[in-house]
Amino acid sequence: MTGETDPAAHGLWPLERPARGASALLSGLRLTTKDVFDLAGLPTGAGNPDWLRTHPSADEDALVVRQLEHAGAVHVGRTVSDELAFSLNGENMHYGTPRNPRAPGRIPGGSSSGAASSVAAGLADIGLGTDTSGSIRVPASYCGLFGIRPTHGLVSVRGVVPLAPEFDTVGWLTRDARALAQVGEVLLPPAGPEKLTDLVLLTDAFDCADPRAQKALAPALALISREFRSVASKTLASEGLDRWAGIYRIVQSAAVWETHGAWYRRTNPRIHPNIAERIEFASAISVEQVNDMRAQARLIRESIRSQVYEGRVLCLPTTPSIAPHIGAADQRTRQRLLALTCIAGLGGLPQITAPAGDIENCPFGLSLIGPPGSDRALLSLTARLWR
Amino acid sequence: MTGETDPAAHGLWPLERPARGASALLSGLRLTTKDVFDLAGLPTGAGNPDWLRTHPSADEDALVVRQLEHAGAVHVGRTVSDELAFSLNGENMHYGTPRNPRAPGRIPGGSSSGAASSVAAGLADIGLGTDTSGSIRVPASYCGLFGIRPTHGLVSVRGVVPLAPEFDTVGWLTRDARALAQVGEVLLPPAGPEKLTDLVLLTDAFDCADPRAQKALAPALALISREFRSVASKTLASEGLDRWAGIYRIVQSAAVWETHGAWYRRTNPRIHPNIAERIEFASAISVEQVNDMRAQARLIRESIRSQVYEGRVLCLPTTPSIAPHIGAADQRTRQRLLALTCIAGLGGLPQITAPAGDIENCPFGLSLIGPPGSDRALLSLTARLWR
Numbered sequence: 001m002t003g004e005t006d007p008a009a010h011g012l013w014p015l016e017r018p019a020r021g022a023s024a025l026l027s028g029l030r031l032t033t034k035d036v037f038d039l040a041g042l043p044t045g046a047g048n049p050d051w052l053r054t055h056p057s058a059d060e061d062a063l064v065v066r067q068l069e070h071a072g073a074v075h076v077g078r079t080v081s082d083e084l085a086f087s088l089n090g091e092n093m094h095y096g097t098p099r100n101p102r103a104p105g106r107i108p109g110g111s112s113s114g115a116a117s118s119v120a121a122g123l124a125d126i127g128l129g130t131d132t133s134g135s136i137r138v139p140a141s142y143c144g145l146f147g148i149r150p151t152h153g154l155v156s157v158r159g160v161v162p163l164a165p166e167f168d169t170v171g172w173l174t175r176d177a178r179a180l181a182q183v184g185e186v187l188l189p190p191a192g193p194e195k196l197t198d199l200v201l202l203t204d205a206f207d208c209a210d211p212r213a214q215k216a217l218a219p220a221l222a223l224i225s226r227e228f229r230s231v232a233s234k235t236l237a238s239e240g241l242d243r244w245a246g247i248y249r250i251v252q253s254a255a256v257w258e259t260h261g262a263w264y265r266r267t268n269p270r271i272h273p274n275i276a277e278r279i280e281f282a283s284a285i286s287v288e289q290v291n292d293m294r295a296q297a298r299l300i301r302e303s304i305r306s307q308v309y310e311g312r313v314l315c316l317p318t319t320p321s322i323a324p325h326i327g328a329a330d331q332r333t334r335q336r337l338l339a340l341t342c343i344a345g346l347g348g349l350p351q352i353t354a355p356a357g358d359i360e361n362c363p364f365g366l367s368l369i370g371p372p373g374s375d376r377a378l379l380s381l382t383a384r385l386w387r
Numbered sequence: 388m389t390g391e392t393d394p395a396a397h398g399l400w401p402l403e404r405p406a407r408g409a410s411a412l413l414s415g416l417r418l419t420t421k422d423v424f425d426l427a428g429l430p431t432g433a434g435n436p437d438w439l440r441t442h443p444s445a446d447e448d449a450l451v452v453r454q455l456e457h458a459g460a461v462h463v464g465r466t467v468s469d470e471l472a473f474s475l476n477g478e479n480m481h482y483g484t485p486r487n488p489r490a491p492g493r494i495p496g497g498s499s500s501g502a503a504s505s506v507a508a509g510l511a512d513i514g515l516g517t518d519t520s521g522s523i524r525v526p527a528s529y530c531g532l533f534g535i536r537p538t539h540g541l542v543s544v545r546g547v548v549p550l551a552p553e554f555d556t557v558g559w560l561t562r563d564a565r566a567l568a569q570v571g572e573v574l575l576p577p578a579g580p581e582k583l584t585d586l587v588l589l590t591d592a593f594d595c596a597d598p599r600a601q602k603a604l605a606p607a608l609a610l611i612s613r614e615f616r617s618v619a620s621k622t623l624a625s626e627g628l629d630r631w632a633g634i635y636r637i638v639q640s641a642a643v644w645e646t647h648g649a650w651y652r653r654t655n656p657r658i659h660p661n662i663a664e665r666i667e668f669a670s671a672i673s674v675e676q677v678n679d680m681r682a683q684a685r686l687i688r689e690s691i692r693s694q695v696y697e698g699r700v701l702c703l704p705t706t707p708s709i710a711p712h713i714g715a716a717d718q719r720t721r722q723r724l725l726a727l728t729c730i731a732g733l734g735g736l737p738q739i740t741a742p743a744g745d746i747e748n749c750p751f752g753l754s755l756i757g758p759p760g761s762d763r764a765l766l767s768l769t770a771r772l773w774r
Contacts, residue, residue, distance in 0.1 A: 005509060005510055007505070007510055009483075009485070010486055010488070010504040010505045010507075010508045010510055011466045011467035011477075011479075011486075011495070011500050011501020011502075011504045011505060012463075012465075012466050012467075012501055012504070012505040012510055013467075014463065014464045025447075032399055060457075060458070061457070063454075066453060066454070066457050067450075067453070070448070070457070071447070077399045077400050078399075079398045080398035080399075095398070096395075096396075098396070099396050099397055099398075108398070113398050114397065114398020114399055118394070118398060120397075123392055123394055123397055123399055124399070158576070186447070189545065
């Protein structure tokens with residue numbers, strides 16, 4: 001054909017797309033997505049019925065949801081989130097507390113609570129969540145799962161309800177290290193090979209943990225240490241991790257108010273009193289205070305980043321201990337968690353947690369933090385260590 | 388059901404996805420994609436058979452291709468590109484020169500040549516392409532189409548063969564302003580309302596055009612001027628647009644060498660002599676020279692950006708005239724084009740071209756340049772002006 005609309009004459013090669021189906025990277029893996037990811041045609045709830053009520057249906061899916069579906073994942077459901085994702089417990093007074101299948105009677109951890117619970121129960125293989133202050137890492141640790149908080153900014157947050165954008169990340173939870181890495185191949189940008197060869201145990205982070213946790217982690221630590229060229233111990237925060245957590249808390253809270261303050265005042269939502277209290281605390285932070293704290297946070301960021309370079313990996317307990325009993329987590333629990341989770345948060349660094357110990361037959365995790373952008377290398381390393 | 392794996396007890400709401408199909412934003416629109424966008428399972432050719440031969444099949448689709456397919460576009464084919472996208476003519480010595488249906492015997496313009504040709508011929512409704520130095524704007528002007536070069540950095544280049552990353556953008560071509568805006572709703576981030584109220588005619592840009600072009604554009608100019616609150620004329624580049632184009636040329640060439648120099652030396656590809664000459668020119672630029680030129684380019688960027696603020700829109704001819712006859716475009720043609728196309732390139736600004744005049748029955752375009760991030764407002768404005 002050489003007529004007026006001959007495709008070849010107009011620079012057009014008709015396309016034979018290779019079949020996707022069984023060859024797709026995530027083919028057959030079941031996906032659940034936290035109630036903060038937009039799904040076209042539905043309103044997103046962010047764990048709170050007044051949020052749901054005051055927001056329109058989404059026009060399009062969150063970009064990462066599309067990416068995962070395109071790679072063959074079977075999207076089986078949406079999962080419960082803590083309200084506004086502003087909690088680490090996984091207790092939702094409106095929709096109930098998702099069960100922790102690995103630690104009955106205890107909280108699942110949050111805010112990606114349903115994501116963790118559904119994967120731990122075997123109802124899904126990939127739980128897509130978000131992690132600002134630990135919302136992937138904490139439920140992963142409590143539910144005996146693998147979880148990743150990627151380098152800040154590396155995975156798209158388009159179509160995701162924000163909490164504190166300067167710390168918000170999209171992460172995911174799986175039951176095994178292989179699936180964790182498979183999802184990374186879809187969501188993370190390609191990266192050159194990076195060797196992670198030197199392990200640094202963070203003494204001050206281990207000091208934050210339950211003494212029983214240290215003992216429970218010892219066998220896993222011994223095993224993984226053998227895979228590194230060198231193993232060293234050091235104190236990360238000379239001012240103390242509690243001080244860092246305090247700075248993190250102010251900066252994050254101010255960002256939460258900047259993000260949600262107007263909606264909160266306008267809507268006066270039904271919300272758990274502990275979360276309401278944190279939001280009121282956030283509203284009272286002065287501009288001077290947050291500027292000062294942001295400046296300190298920047299210095300801490302540089303300090304942390306100077307510790308991870310050329311193949312160095314930081315190692316720490318993910319949480320101080322196993323999941324608290326339902327209803328028992330309090331402000332002190334949150335502070336102790338933040339002393340560990342604020343490190344990757346302030347540093348903007350990728351952190352992977354893997355199940356590594358048991359106390360009273362309940363799991364908790366050990367974490368590795370790598371240099372910025374080393375996410376794929378960290379995933380490969382984890383798959384090798386937890387084969 | 389309240390058993391061990393009751394979804395509700397594990398924070399999981401099974402999902403009923405609303406049907407897409409006919410309700411999707413781009414439902415029924417046929418899409419072609421330039422041979423620089425990755426398509427999973429196929430190698431990407433970048434218009435050159437030796438590039439095709441020396442690169443593996445893509446693991447995944449370019450992100451924008453996914454976004455468009457997800458929004459309901461029917462992907463009907465891949466289209467011819469100029470080699471490495473490093474030309475504005477649309478002549479490809481390996482795969483032939485796509486026809487210009489609106490100007491027979493003349494070049495279609497490039498490097499998004501097949502994208503423009505296929506849309507102008509009615510074989511597709513959306514031609515996805517890229518624009519570094521004018522590769523959307525020039526073929527749009529020559530083929531009588533609408534085309535947009537978005538704000539630099541706003542649309543993802545993931546999975547797209549780069550040319551000069553500091554200037555590379557993903558853009559698209561359509562036969563009408565409505566479809567141009569519809570694609571923007573899928574690919575551009577949401578943006579608040581922005582009023583574009585004041586038109587500035589760039590005297591020095593109009594002076595670059597064929598005197599017949601100025602006359603041919605007059606009726607369109609008179610018509611659109613009425614829609615603005617104010618209309619003014621001014622000279623943009625006191626040093627001269629030729630000088631700006633010269634600076635652009637050095638910086639862009641250096642970036643091309645940084646991007647493709649190693650491949651070029653290693654492969655010694657069969658490539659059009661004019662493109663080879665430009666690559667050799669690029670290889671000879673010294674570090675001192677490019678640093679100096681990059682510093683000047685930054686100053687020009689600030690200067691351009693200071694001209695587009697608070698609702699101001701710059702207006703200029705897209706190309707100096709209609710498409711040259713096949714084989715007639717030379718180095719001088721390119722220099723004259725760059726004097727006009729370098730403005731949005733150096734400024735990182737969004738530019739939309741629309742068919743606005745005819746000479747010898749062949750079309751060419753008029754362009755609007757808006758403030759950074761005003762892409763959606765510029766698309767709405769264009770749809771209103773070219774109703």
